[in-house]
Amino acid sequence: MSAIAFPIPDAGILARRDLIIEGLARLLPPECLVTSEDERRAFETDAFTAYRRMPMAVCLPRNTAEVSAVLSFCHDHGVPVIPRGAGTSLCGGAIPQEDAVVIGVSKMNRILEIDYPNRLARVEPGVTNLAITNAVTADGFFYAPDPSSQLACTIGGNIGMNSGGAHCLKYGVTTNNILGVTLVLMDGTVVEIGGEAMDAPGYDLLGLVCGSEGQLGIMTEATVRILRAAEGARPVLFGFETSKQAGEAVAAIIGAGIVPVAMEFMDKPAIDICEAFAHAGYPMDVDALLIIEVEGSDAEMDAMLGRIVEIAKMHGVKTVKESKSAIETAAIWKGRKSAFGATGRIADYICMDGTIPTGQLPFVLKRIDEIVKGYGLRVANVFHAGDGNLHPLILYNCNDPVEAQKAEDAGNDILKLCVEVGGCLTGEHGVGIEKRDLMTHQFNEVDLHQQMKIRAAFDPGWLMNPAKVFPLEGRLPVEDGALNGKAA
């Protein structure tokens, strides 16, 4: 596999490993410090498994004070740190480096407060996305962003990556659903950002922190918005003969002033894979499937679906299948949300995450097919059609280095295509290491330098998750004068 570069481990830091671990051991109880090779191995990669690096040590602090103490120590000793939620990042956002300490938030996993009248919950960063919703479901509430990994992924990771999900067409992504965070900076300073009001004063630091990929600080508490769930929700399956028809139907639905809560697209390979796994009752005789979900009372859902069906018919829909029960609804969403996992059963895959203007859907789908075929590979497409966030899954055999290289090249070509048609490299997974070296396709030097200068306002020494997001070449000098990002 063509290597994504990591910085050369700092020999000086490696040589001081024992001293560093001794220092950390003074700050944390033994059960919060992982040093043995066997146990550290669990932290050497994330869901971007093609790359791995063994960290020096793993800290699992239990509260803000411990996070602050560990960060302050690492800051004073010039040790890079890698923040980690559940390690479900698809872009390598949580992959360590040999001279770094991983700081995991898994022991900070309590829900601290649920406040229905003010529609908020205060939670620790290691709480899983789904645990927040589960804690308020019985009272009719939910936490809106719903990444496919929501059973495992943490709210800390969600904020770090500004995670999305299938329902953000109506409810927005993480940044639209967070009110405040407690953030610990690299030097150990604790900063309260936002809070329980709908607006925060001053610069929108919360907006900056969301999606900063663990480069600005470690979040130790979050205040999230919770919303009252609709009276009911119903997904409906629309099967089309061609992807083009499905894409046009999506544009027509939005053009008609209808914004369903979700509009998910699957092509034929994805339908086959997901149906075999979830037995969701997806139609097998079509080339493209839309899962469109509407919400409201029964009468409201009927009315909205009536209009959607009418539009779908104008675009040649072949099959319309409504969920008739909660069990069917669950199966429909299980199929969609396990698309990545189900694909993993039949082949290795890399998952792309570019976003495109939805008007470009038919053209981009055709080009993706051509690109992947050009490399002699197969692709399955599952994505959020309403907002143009694509997830082409490029299938390959990871034990074949030549094929692996082809898959990576095809992925890069697809992401460049997304940028060329007016979109972006990543809609919800993040840049991490995976797309780091493609950043120059979306941003020019001035754009990247401005981002790096703002990053340095939080972490002047570039110690936080330093190998991510920004290409290693062309980085700005760090504060101590040494050039950051010498590639290995």
Place this chain on the structure above:
Amino acid sequence: MTLTGMHQPTDETAAAELVRQAKAEGIPIRVAGGGTRGGVGRPAQAGVTVSTAKLRGITLYEPSEMVIGAWAGTPLAEIEATLDAKGQMLAFEPADFRLLYGTNGSPTIGAVAAGNIAGPRRIWAGGCRDSLIGVRFVNGSGELVKSGGRVMKNVTGLDLVKLQAGAWGTLGLLTEVIFKVVPKPDTVATLVLAGLDDPRAIRAMADAITSPFEITGAAHLPDGVGGEGARTYLRIEGFPDSIAYRTDALGKLLAQYGALSRLGDAVGASVWSAIRDAAPLAEPRDQVIWRLSVKPSEAPAAIAAITACRAARAFYDWGGGLIWLATAADGDAGASMIRKAAKAARGYATLLRAPDTLRAVVPVFEPEAPAVAALTKRIKASVDPAGLFNPGLMHAGV
């Protein structure tokens, strides 16, 4: 030639050139749009004004993608008319401050973004910053920087878009802004409960907002503020059948608070624009206007604490989360006491309207905790190292 007076660049290259010249000459810049919100912030010391008035025009509009982009000086009215023609609108209902400040001119879309200006729909649709998805701006080195773009899901790199929303032009000159937009609702209904005291009104609004009926506006005007008798307004939007169903359901849900009646459409629309623009407090003009953002359930206690100390008139938007308050301009205009009450209500206060002399001595924006203030200064320096843009408008030295 020394830069002075007012400059109106006609494209972003010229805007960047102006900034480079100002930087070379060490001349601070006052950034202006339509000039309707010039009363916001601390009186800024600037040698030259750069107006976006001639940087105008829609750069992108794709109704089926629900996205619009425009040069920063484009009048808001032009944006709204363009969207309206295709049955769409900005989701966050931007406020118009002309009545509050007694200004003329035409509000610009760039200033809406820079001020993060949202109206009553904030509780349902998010703030301006939630709809803003792309910006281009000139930084303090005279470089053109872009962040975000035209697609609504984008996590590529640091989100400088959000950072610009609410920075009031202190982090550069916005040249282009891109928003996601939403379909205009088929029908809008304004429902009203009469005669509730503040605490009960806040509870009624919370009950409504935490129902499944998608409340897009929730405001309470106490007796004597903008009319006789206390009025608690709720707004729902949707297809006619859905409105009928939800009105009925809300009436049952809120029965303990009295009868829920529906206003005529035109009256309802004027109620929401008045609330949006803080119209009930615009007069008398010699009073200052505070804007408090608080935890909704704590809002009545905040008002009670304030009015126990000094005469003030106030009303609530955002289900209590936003308080508009008018009081006399004497002394510090209540600053220390109002800020204490806002803090106790888990929020903060902004002195939105006051004479220049007062805004020069009373912090207009909420003073920041030391750690946040340090970050603010470092961020400002990373974008605008020479401190050219609207110096001191938000905080002294920023």
